């Protein structure tokens with residue numbers, strides 16, 4: 001499980017983030033999220049606003065983004081809710097980064113299906129690029145986190161990097177993806193197995209075969 005703790009609330013942190021406010025672009029997104037809820041229920045948008053705040057921080061720091069305490073306080077004021085309630089949400093969900101991260105946040109799934117399919121090798125491939133768990137690498141490129149099941153068990157092992165998942169990994173394909181990202185490229189997301197589309201059975205489908213290329217109505221055959 002990922003180690004979760006808040007970045008200490010220091011003078012330097014206040015000096016850097018105490019004046020945080022949404023830019024017009026991000027504020028428009030925040031307003032659109034709040035508008036999805038009835039009047040008086042704006043607090044329901046707290047998860048979306050934390051995500052938006054984290055993305056703005058990411059944009060300002062050229063990283064995946066994180067949530068300094070003053071930024072969480074800003075979200076609390078924005079939604080007229082106690083700061084502790086915002087911190088409770090941010091600290092519960094691992095999609096929110098509570099400490100600074102690198103430009104690429106590499107989250108390696110270590111739960112049983114991924115482990116059985118070689119997540120040890122994936123972790124080694126990450127460490128070979130200079131990553132250490134929970135730290136920003138010296139070049140500012142990487143932060144490595146071990147996470148629990150990311151819902152891609154049928155195409156294990158996998159890692160998620162920022163908003164994208166990479167699946168059916170091997171040590172070699174993982175290293176190639178990391179190299180491409182470091183060079184400014186955009187590696188293929190999803191399965192890395194040639195010939196596999198998503199998570200269909202390896203060797204081809206064995207049932208509902210008429211659905212492979214197009215929608216098919218089976219009802220007349222029941």
Ligand code: FES
Nearest residue numbers: 109114149152153
């Ligand atoms: S166990 Fe890794 S995605 Fe489910």
